[in-house]
Amino acid sequence: MKHLLLSCSLLLSSMAFSQAKFAQLDQELPTANSYRTASGAPGHAYYQQKADYKMNLVLDDAKQRLDGFETITYTNNSPDRLDYLWLQLDQNIYDENSDTKLIEVEKMENFKSVGDLRKRDFKYDGGFKIEQITSTSGQKLNYFINKTMLRIDLAKPLLPGQSISFQVKWWYNINDRMQVGGRSGYEYFETDQNYLYTIAQFFPRMCVYNDVTGWQNKQFLGRGEFTLPFGDYEVSLTVPADHIVAATGECQNYASILTAEQRKRYELAKKSNTPVVIVTQAEAEAAEKNKSNTTKTWVYKAQNVRDFAFATSRKFIWDAQNQTVGSKNVLCMSYYPKEGNPLWERYSTKLVAHTIKTYSKYTIDYPYPVAISVHSKWIGMEYPMICFNGGRPEPDGTYSEGEKYGMWGVIIHEVGHNFFPMIINSDERQWTWMDEGLNTFVQYLTEQEWERGYPSRRGPAYLIADYMRGDKSGISPIMTNSESIKQFGNNAYGKPATALNILRETIMGRELFDYAFKTYCERWAFKHPTPADFFRTMEDASAVDLDWFWRAWFYSTDNVDIAITDVKWFQLNTQNPALEKAFLQQKEAAKDAFIGDTRNQTAIPKTVNEKDANINDFYAKRDLFKVDALDEKAYESFVSKASPEDLAYLNAGKQLYELSFENMGGIVMPLIIEATFADGSKKVERIPAEIWRIEEQKVSKVFIYDKQVVSFRLDPFLETADTDLDNNTWPRQMQPTRYQLYKQEPSRENPMQRQQRLEQMQRGN
């Protein structure tokens, strides 16, 4: 009995192992419930909280300090009683005792210059200074600060359906982004002694409370970004009078802020489908020199957004154009210092317009009234309706082609974040890929619609192969918490974007994929989706079982490396002795001849049996390839029993090939095989990944053709991210290395220098 049990358990474990790659994701995904259905849609009991903000902000340009007074109205739409509220204090990562600094793994070898040491040792008085938290009637509320989180202890619980309003007074010293880094801060321009502020994560913000995490109050350590509830904002921003402000939402008082001429240009821009300059470079340069000592207050309103950010500077040039999305007009705008030109005046606003139009096609119609791109050196960072983007030309106004594509890419990417996660509001603190990966995927689609052959860095399958191949000790599965990811960019941006591209191009097809992806976006717009909601929706809307794909691409670090290990060639035996014996005779004649036999043909003029006829008996005289009456009778009998269709098929000259494949990398994928025939024509076979559903390591497949095949190639269109193309061909064909390709290039001259030489020649010099 003991042995029987052991055998059974071994059998079961081996069965489980053999089905590992195609096992359903039952254990990995949370159980569906009334909040989130098994189909991936919000359930009938789905809820989300609401946080509305009214803020008065004052920027001190002389001290680079921001003061704020905010009134938060928090509405509990959950079925739960809340005894306390959690707010996020993101600025506290700049606190001297911040965990962000403490948890940084360091070695002495990381510090190779004084600059490195100074940066390590750099201190400034950062972090929120919370002055008071009170009820709207002025009563102090009890609160406790735990690093980047703040808990307000309620005097009485907040019951389902109830709202509470309270006020927070705070200030902080704005960080010098050039020194300390960060997603927001200021840049100081030494040449004209002015500041450019890009301000975000600047106010105590409500945490998300939901059915998945309860309070999402995981500390902000710097990498895992933000998880925020939707709400309405009313913000008054007091800044130097000559500053131009860009912010989330619509400005309510342009009439009292802008000059009459600027208002006229603004109205013109709202109707224009090309950029119209509202604040000119000359006006910005004049402001740079004059430096006003008075202030102005800009008033903004934004509805149903998860955050608020702004930028302000007297250096800003401002242009705008309209973009229609569905039946709505969206005002696309850019704000940039003169240092951003000529790139920014030429491209930024057009890129904003193109991005919201293209994303709207693949996701949902862009719902907000404005979309803004602000130039901020080196970084790319996203907020609702506004983002901060790098891409700065050289001081002399020249720029490289790489710089141009870098700027294009970052603007598309950051504007695209309006959709992921600003609208399709995933939990960034937990899952980076849900916004970065999905956004990078649609960024790729958008780039390809901007310029044919756009050199996208991420998206095409073959571009991820270098990262995925080989030793896996330095990489993580995509389904890894944002703070623990190794190789952040490839893991959370590149690999998920590639995976979605593979689903679209290879596994599901464009039509099915686009429908399912749009369904996910429509279902979860202005809601809080989780990975399971995405995985389930993609399957639910397409009828394609993708559990194996999520398991391989999102839960493992395996790579794709499928090899053609063997090819066997067969032809059908027609049973017709006339044909088959002739074939055998031909084959015999074609056999390689042993050198001794060949030489003996001449070296031995006559053998004994050639001289003496009596030597040859029956065996020596018989003709193995002669068709006799018995052969004919047997064939007649065969023909009489066979159907005309079978006979026709047998005589059709079919060529049969048995191909063997081996899964070397771990990820099973569809087999895309290109057969090249003797006449030069080609045929592509597409075998679904389910061919691996029972045998995960080795499979074989027979292909039947009317023509003879001269070669087979696996993954001929580079669509599976196969990391080793050398084993993808039969007969074996080694792929040239990059070095060999480089050596084959006819010219290695700098293209711009070559152009200059050409122009010189044409001028006759």
Place this chain on the structure above:
Amino acid sequence: MGLTGIVCCLFESPASAGLLFSGNLIRFLYFRNMFQKVVLFCFLLAFGNRAQAHEFYFAYAEIAYNELSNRFEGTLIFTTHDLERALEPNGSLIGKLESSDEGSPIRSQLEKYINQHLNISYGCALDSNAFDAFCQTDFVLEGISPQLNGTIECFVSAPARLVFLPTQFGLPYLTNLQIQFDALFEAFAGQQNKLTLLFRNQKETLNYIPGKSIQSLPLKP
């Protein structure tokens, strides 16, 4: 010698690193010396102290042993601005690799940098009497090719002595390639590199992370 070179030398030797913490006097001398060396380069800090966050930090190398030419030949792929940043503290403002000419100082600097961070040590024969010598690569930068997606390909080759194979001499330590590829590790804490080596029919991809900058690859018979 630039600052990076000096500090590298000290840190690459475990014995030296140990000395740093073995006594106050030695520690003091070390830092004083370092300070003296780096004062001259302070003007560079404004350029070398960029604090931007980005998400790349991945370099890849593909090195093949060409038996006909008896050379190691390969391609290294970096994020262009990462590489430019790593080169900056070594000397002076280097400008853009994209617009550099062959023979320009930045190319020499790049070649030197590559040789500091890519090295293959292997059992070799220096002459007919040397059965157990170790050789190291000395790569020549043959060219660069900036890509429009923000990466740059650097093409290198290095002469190889006769490489010992497992069937020769029965000395297993000679038939392992020791491959170092730690480019950009000193510049970015999150840097990770991969290197694919093609040696006859053998093809292996090795992973490099901070603290693991040398990998050993046994050659197959």
